[in-house]
Amino acid sequence: MRVVIVTESFPPDVNGVAHCALQTARHLAARGHDPLVIAPAVAGADSSDRSAPCPVVRVPSLPLPGYPQVRVALPSRRVAAAIAAHRAELVHLASPFVLGVRGMAVAARLGLPAVAVYQTDLAGYARTYVGAGEGAAWRRIRTVHSAADRTLAPSSAALRDLEEHGVERVRLWPRGVDTARFRPELRDEKLRRELAPNGELIVGYVGRLAPEKHVELLAGACGMPGVRVVVVGDGPSEPSLRTALPGAVFLGRRTGDDLARIFASLDVFAHTGPYETFCQTVQEAMASGVPVIAPAAGGPLDLVDHGRTGLLVEPRDVGAVQGAVATLAGSPELRAAYGLAGRAAVEGRTWAVIGDLLLDHYAEVLGARTAVAA
Structure with a gap:
């Protein structure tokens, strides 16, 4: 399966989105699939990408004002070109916000199925940083995730939040943990x-x-x-x-x-x-x-x-x-x-187990697309 992972963050960034995207790419490669990652450009990415489990396409980005550890991708034709060149069968959107919105638009234009992974509480961040904007944050979340074939929520609470705010086709997909490293x-x-x-x-x-x-x-x-x-x-x-x-x-x-x-x-x-x-x-x-x-x-x-x-x-x-x-x-x-x-x-929540659950979600989405086409 040829999968493009469009992620708002990827190593050398250190955060939950980057780590989950990396583990997803590793698992796809380990299971014999063909992943490609599209991520914002960051300092130190060249050396990090050389050790990545698959090719990484970097998109120009700028630091978020007041929080330079977070990068925001700039408009770029690289997203569409990379997805088309990879001959993707499915687009995986990791915590879509800016870059993920472009990835979703390209997937829709090319008629590709998309799986969106909800991972960041944008409404909570809006409440924390500006004291307002929760409604706007949820409208953006709803717009992006409603365009996807399936949204994957990491927890029961996140799943309930999404459904209560009008996002459909939501399923649960938790996260794995490296039980060999952490012991x-x-x-x-x-x-x-x-x-x-x-x-x-x-x-x-x-x-x-x-x-x-x-x-x-x-x-x-x-x-x-x-x-x-x-x-x-x-x-x-x-x-x-x-x-x-x-x-x-x-x-x-x-x-x-x-x-x-x-x-x-x-x-x-x-x-x-x-x-x-x-x-x-x-x-x-x-x-x-x-x-x-x-x-x-x-x-x-x-x-x-x-x-x-x-x-x-x-x-x-x-x-x-x-x-x-x-x-x-x-x-x-x-x-x-x-x-x-x-x-x-x-002990039973390894990334291999969680990665196989993700592949099950992919298979169901692709199967549904095939059934509709038939």
């Missing part, structure tokens, strides 16, 4: 001594440092005796967070085996963002055998079994986060039990 055995006592030299309980956050992530909710944990907060990631909120989280250790962006070692060396993983359509870092923490604290909203509702693998708390409530940290800090037995249960819960 409890990587716990590193030397690293723990460096991060918490007085034997403090280590509470970690991993992700972008941006307003929509509400990392400042860890301020209550920073003030607890015997607790050390560790923050992994970068983004525009880092300067303000260094002030808001006194005593926290900021490690910057980490990836690969280095990140896996950090995950496994945490005592508690705390995610604070209320707008997650899935929340990959929660799965990576669970695979690492670490108990999780997350908001009772969005993707974490599917991932965290409250009272078994972690604790779900009221979104945007600093006291609720602090209370959950206190509960886990006071019970090593509870932390161990949650960690074991979390690892067991994700």
